[in-house]
Amino acid sequence: MSNKWFARLVAIVAVLVTTTPSNAQRVNVKTNALYWAVAAPNLGLEFRINRHVTFNLEGVVTRTKLNNGKYDVKGFGVEPEVRYWFSARPQAAHFVGIAAVAANYDLKLKQKRHDGDVFGGGVTYGYSFVLSRHWSIETTLGVGLVYRQEKFSRNDAQRATLDKPNVETVNFAPIKAGVNFVYIIK
Numbered sequence: 001m002s003n004k005w006f007a008r009l010v011a012i013v014a015v016l017v018t019t020t021p022s023n024a025q026r027v028n029v030k031t032n033a034l035y036w037a038v039a040a041p042n043l044g045l046e047f048r049i050n051r052h053v054t055f056n057l058e059g060v061v062t063r064t065k066l067n068n069g070k071y072d073v074k075g076f077g078v079e080p081e082v083r084y085w086f087s088a089r090p091q092a093a094h095f096v097g098i099a100a101v102a103a104n105y106d107l108k109l110k111q112k113r114h115d116g117d118v119f120g121g122g123v124t125y126g127y128s129f130v131l132s133r134h135w136s137i138e139t140t141l142g143v144g145l146v147y148r149q150e151k152f153s154r155n156d157a158q159r160a161t162l163d164k165p166n167v168e169t170v171n172f173a174p175i176k177a178g179v180n181f182v183y184i185i186k
Helices: 003-018 032-039 156-161
Strands: 026-031 042-048 055-064 071-085 093-109 114-131 135-153 167-184
Touching: 026 032, 026 055, 032 167, 055 093, 071 114, 071 167, 093 135, 093 167, 114 167
Parallel strands: none
Antiparallel strands: 026 042, 026 167, 042 055, 055 071, 071 093, 093 114, 114 135, 135 167
């Protein structure tokens, strides 16, 4: 997926979020502790559509170098999701969702570089533990189909010469895992 397609996806999601009715809107801001554990800053927003349905949007970006540059990770991703909450209280207890994922990555492991794009979708399940009026902890897992196109190269000079992906796969894979700290704004 090129940066142009990624920009289009972000624009579509932004239009969907900004055209959501705002009366009696409940908005959550969240961050995923699992992503922070691997040095990947992230932020999420969740908007209540009605008593049982919410729209969740999470983004992540990373730029990490480890072990004197032998391991280098750069990437960004976005995960839009529509959730159905089973409880009578909005955004509490059990939920299921339909999620999508789109990401771009550039990963160097020792001397081999992996550069590519991932997108896909699947189903999620989670539970939100309400701590107070404004705070909760949310756990979530998701699985689905993921399309990956990747370019391999041994060094940066070879990397510049590859125009087409030399690996394209579709796999059943985890698409989401999270332990989110959630702040309820409204």
